[in-house]
Amino acid sequence: MSAIRLENLVKRYGSFTALRTMDLLIEDGEFMALLGPSGCGKSTTMNMIAGMERPSEGRILFGDRDMTGVPMGRRGVGFVFQNFAIFTHMTVRQNLSYGLRMAKLPQAETERRTLAIAEFLRLTPFLDRRADGLSVNILQRVAIGRSAVMEPAIFLLDEPLSNVDAAFRAVMRAELKQLQRQFRQTMVYVTHDQLEAMTMADRIAVMDHGVLQQVGRPIEVYNDPVNIFVATFIGAPGMNLLKGRPVQTDRGLAVDLGPLGISPPLGSAQACALRAASGEVIYGFRPEQASLAPPGEGIPGSVTFEERIGARSIVHLGEGSTAFRAVFEKDVPLAMGDVAHVLPHPDAVRLFDASTGRVLKG
Amino acid sequence: MSRSLSFECLRYAAILVALAITLVPILWMVSMAFKPVAEWQATGSDLTWIPKDPTLDNFRYIFGESSSNLIVALERTAVKPILSSLLSATLGTLIAMSAGTAAAYGLSRYGTGANLPLALLQLRLFPPMAVMIPVMVMWSWLGLMDSWYGLALIYGIVTLPFAFWLMKVFFDDMPREIEEAAQVEGCSRWRVFTRVTLPMMRAPLASAALFVFILNWSDYLIALLLTTREWVTIPVYMASLSSSMTGQLYGAKAALGLIAAVPPVLLGIMIQRHLVRGLTFGALRQ
Numbered sequence: 001m002s003a004i005r006l007e008n009l010v011k012r013y014g015s016f017t018a019l020r021t022m023d024l025l026i027e028d029g030e031f032m033a034l035l036g037p038s039g040c041g042k043s044t045t046m047n048m049i050a051g052m053e054r055p056s057e058g059r060i061l062f063g064d065r066d067m068t069g070v071p072m073g074r075r076g077v078g079f080v081f082q083n084f085a086i087f088t089h090m091t092v093r094q095n096l097s098y099g100l101r102m103a104k105l106p107q108a109e110t111e112r113r114t115l116a117i118a119e120f121l122r123l124t125p126f127l128d129r130r131a132d133g134l135s136v137n138i139l140q141r142v143a144i145g146r147s148a149v150m151e152p153a154i155f156l157l158d159e160p161l162s163n164v165d166a167a168f169r170a171v172m173r174a175e176l177k178q179l180q181r182q183f184r185q186t187m188v189y190v191t192h193d194q195l196e197a198m199t200m201a202d203r204i205a206v207m208d209h210g211v212l213q214q215v216g217r218p219i220e221v222y223n224d225p226v227n228i229f230v231a232t233f234i235g236a237p238g239m240n241l242l243k244g245r246p247v248q249t250d251r252g253l254a255v256d257l258g259p260l261g262i263s264p265p266l267g268s269a270q271a272c273a274l275r276a277a278s279g280e281v282i283y284g285f286r287p288e289q290a291s292l293a294p295p296g297e298g299i300p301g302s303v304t305f306e307e308r309i310g311a312r313s314i315v316h317l318g319e320g321s322t323a324f325r326a327v328f329e330k331d332v333p334l335a336m337g338d339v340a341h342v343l344p345h346p347d348a349v350r351l352f353d354a355s356t357g358r359v360l361k362g
Numbered sequence: 363m364s365r366s367l368s369f370e371c372l373r374y375a376a377i378l379v380a381l382a383i384t385l386v387p388i389l390w391m392v393s394m395a396f397k398p399v400a401e402w403q404a405t406g407s408d409l410t411w412i413p414k415d416p417t418l419d420n421f422r423y424i425f426g427e428s429s430s431n432l433i434v435a436l437e438r439t440a441v442k443p444i445l446s447s448l449l450s451a452t453l454g455t456l457i458a459m460s461a462g463t464a465a466a467y468g469l470s471r472y473g474t475g476a477n478l479p480l481a482l483l484q485l486r487l488f489p490p491m492a493v494m495i496p497v498m499v500m501w502s503w504l505g506l507m508d509s510w511y512g513l514a515l516i517y518g519i520v521t522l523p524f525a526f527w528l529m530k531v532f533f534d535d536m537p538r539e540i541e542e543a544a545q546v547e548g549c550s551r552w553r554v555f556t557r558v559t560l561p562m563m564r565a566p567l568a569s570a571a572l573f574v575f576i577l578n579w580s581d582y583l584i585a586l587l588l589t590t591r592e593w594v595t596i597p598v599y600m601a602s603l604s605s606s607m608t609g610q611l612y613g614a615k616a617a618l619g620l621i622a623a624v625p626p627v628l629l630g631i632m633i634q635r636h637l638v639r640g641l642t643f644g645a646l647r648q
Contacts, residue, residue, distance in 0.1 A: 052542055073548040085539035089561045099547035143543075150547070 002062055002153035002186045003028040004049060009058035011044050011210075018044045019210045021058070028063075031180050031187045033201035035194060037233070041210040042190045043158055049188060050156050051075050062154065075154075078147030078185075082159040084139045086146075088132035092123055095131055095142050099150045117149040120182075121175070137168045148179060155185040161196060173199055194234055198222070206230050224350075228357040231284055231350065237314060240324035242283045242299070243354060246274050255283045255351070260299050260322050267346040273360040280354035287314065288327040289348035298341035299324070303334050317342065388623075394616035395420055402613045420617035424603070440618055442592070443599035448625070449510040450585075450595065451578035454517025458574050461518070462525030463567070467555065470533035479530060486523040494587050501588055508590045516588065517578040525574050532566035533559075568636040576626050596622045 004026040011019040019041040026032045034042040047053040049060060051072030060067045067075055087095055096117060100110040118124045121141045126134060131142060140160060147155065157176075161169045177200050180187050191197055197204045198218045206213045206221060206229075214226045225231035225239065232238035244255035244263065252265040253274055263283055266274060274281065292298070301317025301324060308314075315326045315334060326342045334340055351360040389411075394402050397413040397420075426439035469479055497516060498507075506512025536559070544558045545551070560567070582597040589598060600618050603611045630637070 050546060072542070073545050073550070075546075077546060079543065079546040081539040081543060083537055083539055085537060085543035087540065087544070087558055087562065089564070098544070102548045146543070146547075 003030075004154065004186060004188065005059075005061040006045070006049075007059045007061070009045070009048065009060065010056045011041070011048060011053065012056045017210055019048075022212050024205060024212060024215065026186055026188060028186055029184045031177070031189065031200060031202045033189045033191060033197035033204045034207060035191055035197040035204050035233075036207035036213075037192060039209075040207040042192075042207050044210075045207075046156055046158055046188060046190045049154075050077055050079050076152055077154040077156055078150055078152035080140075080143050080147050080155075080157040080160045082162055084136075084143040084163075086131045086139050086142055088130070091128050091130055092118070092134070092138075092142055093127040096123070096127075096145050096149055098146060103150075113149055117145045120179070121145045121148075137164050140164050140172070144176070144179070148183070151183060151185075153185055155180070155183075155187045157187065157189045159190055159192070162191075162193070169196075176200060194236065198234075206233065208233070224359070226359050228282060228284070228352050231352070231359075235286060235288075237287055237325050237327070239284045239286055239350070241352070242324060243280060243321065244283050245280055246277060255281060257283060257299065258322070260301070260318070263299065263349075264297065264343060264346070266349060266351075270349050270351055273351050277351070277353060277360050281360065282352040282354050282357075284350040284352060285344035285348050287325040288329075290326050290342045290344045292326075292328075292332060293341045293343035295339075295341055298343035300339055300341050302339050303336055306334065306336070315340065391616045391619050394613055395620045397613055399613060402616075420613040423611075424614050424618055440596075440599060440621070443594050443596050444621065446510050446513070446589070446593040447579060447595040447597075447622070450513035450517055450593075451575055453511065453514035454521065454578045455571055455575045457514065457518025458521040458525040458578075459567070459571050462522050462570075462574075463529045465522075466526050466529035466533050467559070470530050471538075479527075482526050483523050485520075490520065490583055494584065498587050507588060508592050510593045513585060513588055513593065513595070516584055517581065520581075520584065521574045521577050524577065525570055528570040528573065529563075529566065532563060532570075536562065565636040568633040572626075572629055572633060572637065575629060579622075579626060 004024075006022050006024045009019060009022040009024075010017070022041075022045060034045060036042050044053065048055050051067070051070060055068065058068075062075070087098065090098070093114060097110050097114040100113060105113075115124070118127055121144065123138070123141055123145060126138060126142075131139065134142070140163070144157075144160065160176075161172050164172065173196060176187075176189075189196070189201065201218060203215060203217055204221050205215045208229050214221055214230050216224075221230060222234055225234060228239075228241055231241065242255075242257050242260065242263075244257040247254055247256040247262060249262060249265060253271040254265045255263040255274070257263055265271075290298075301322070303315055303317055304319060304323075305316040306313055307316075311330060313328050313332065315328065315332065317324055317326065317340060324342070326340070352358060353360055393411055393413060396416045396418070398415055398417045399419075401408075401410070401413060401415065424440040426441075465482065473479065501507050501512050501516070504512075506515065540562065541554050541559060544554045549558070580597065581595070582601075585595040585598045586601075589595065594602075596618065600615055600622075603614045603618065
């Protein structure tokens with residue numbers, strides 16, 4: 001009943017197009033993350049789903065009902081804002097019960113549901129405190145509670161965790177997921193933080209410059225990016241991309257990476273994809289899906305910089321257009337200036353068309 | 363880190379000078395209000411800060427009781443001017459604040475372009491003198507001359523741009539998401555305005571209202587031109603406190619001035635908590 005369907009959605013502001021023909025189906029009870037850099041159109045999409053903005057073209061359907069012209073108060077959605085939008089002149093209790101009171105529910109029912117949501121979000125000790133003196137972390141819980149208490153079938157969250165501190169963000173990620181499991185709402189979650197999208201979402205919709213790039217389960221988006229934007233945007237650090245040309249070697253089809261030499265021979269699927277290509281290609285592999293190899297086997301690069309995050313280390317190799325990175329989960333015997341040979345796992349290699357940026361499929 | 367002694371000395375000296383400039387005239391007025399005729403007419407070494415012979419004669423005098431020292435009888439007492447000032451300044455403030463707030467909200471949320479707000483503001487650019495004579499003609503034609511409501515109306519009009527501009531800045535600063543959040547919960551636009559926006563704007567509303575009230579309260583020119591007998595305000599009445607026999611009745615003026623200072627000061631104290639918040643409203647969590 002509460003699936004969300006966006007059909008040919010377009011939003012223009014004057015001559016600027018914020019969103020270009022977006023088609024997306026969000027299933028009932030699904031947790032969908034809209035992920036992309038600032039200005040990619042994700043918040044615009046969200047505002048149109050909520051009814052705060054009207055689409056220039058296209059339709060929005062909840063289930064089978066066309067909601068395009070329905071004002072936001074009658075869409076029955078919950079919305080959590082990035083800056084919380086808490087009514088600071090009210091107490092936490094009044095904030096939480098606001099929607100219930102608006103809907104004129106019986107007082108006992110209002111009371112019961114307010115207390116239940118306060119308990120769930122651990123807000124009970126703050127119920128009678130005025131909202132303007134509370135910390136950011138608590139305010140965001142209140143904001144989530146104020147929407148969740150209405151038990152909306154559709155729950156929209158616009159970067160709800162970007163203003164809270166890192167430790168609390170981790171806690172909230174788990175709690176939001178738990179909230180969604182409990183109430184089974186359809187959740188749409190706007191974020192620029194891929195970690196939030198990857199950990200919470202059932203599916204991710206990656207957007208850039210007002211264009212929907214790819215929709216898929218987190219692991220699909222990570223493993224099989226459809227183009228070089230998704231490949232570099234997803235993953236920390238993003239996928240390594242090296243320009244090259246197809247070349248036939250005695251060990252099979254490979255990519256000639258110019259100054260970096262010939263790539264290791266491709267697996268059968270990628271070889272098949274390469275045969276369909278014409279001209280230049282981009283050879284891509286995830287920094288974390290590679291290992292050190294003896295000279296002559298991997299892709300060579302001199303170490304320019306090493307980032308250590310606990311046991312994990314990100315090694316930056318090469319410079320300019322031939323720069324790439326490798327991530328190792330354990331300590332590696334490398335020093336600045338050393339030449340390392342990095343061997344991508346054969347299954348982890350992805351090839352893209354250099355002119356269109358699209359992935360090459362066999 | 364503590365600052366050097368000489369810096370602290372200079373700082374306090376500067377504060378002292380500033381205080382002297384602002385407080386001495388006020389204290390002198392307070393002192394004068396309680397002095398008998400002989401003392402406020404005194405000169406040279408006879409001048410004292412503390413009245414030698416403190417009396418409430420000046421207050422009795424302006425409220426119409428005969429005084430042993432002032433034989434001059436007053437044409438009318440201060441009661442009606444005080445009432446006139448209170449009525450016209452209060453109603454004028456109400457008019458300016460309600461119209462100004464509504465206009466500011468509308469333009470802040472739905473307005474486009476910068477011209478309309480500026481057009482409202484340019485009302486303020488007219489020197490009042492330039493328009494007061496035409497206003498006088500209009501008011502006399504409308505039968506609003508020498509009445510507290512006629513005065514209230516022009517006060518409301520003259521201070522409207524001020525109320526409008528202050529409130530517009532406050533509304534512009536208020537995060538829109540708060541209103542959208544209420545709307546998503548099913549609140550109508552009007553309810554959002556009355557139940558969410560206005561209550562959150564209490565502090566800015568209070569400080570804007572105080573400024574507007576003080577402007578209206580201290581007006582002299584408009585009241586001088588639009589009232590003649592019945593509804594003269596405190597400033598106009600104060601100017602008339604003189605006689606051919608005694609010259610300026612400084613003691614009586616001081617007493618009246620002291621009374622006139624009471625409402626703004628009381629209001630200021632009442633909304634003091636809001637005042638600081640109102641002036642620092644931009645500090646809302648964004």
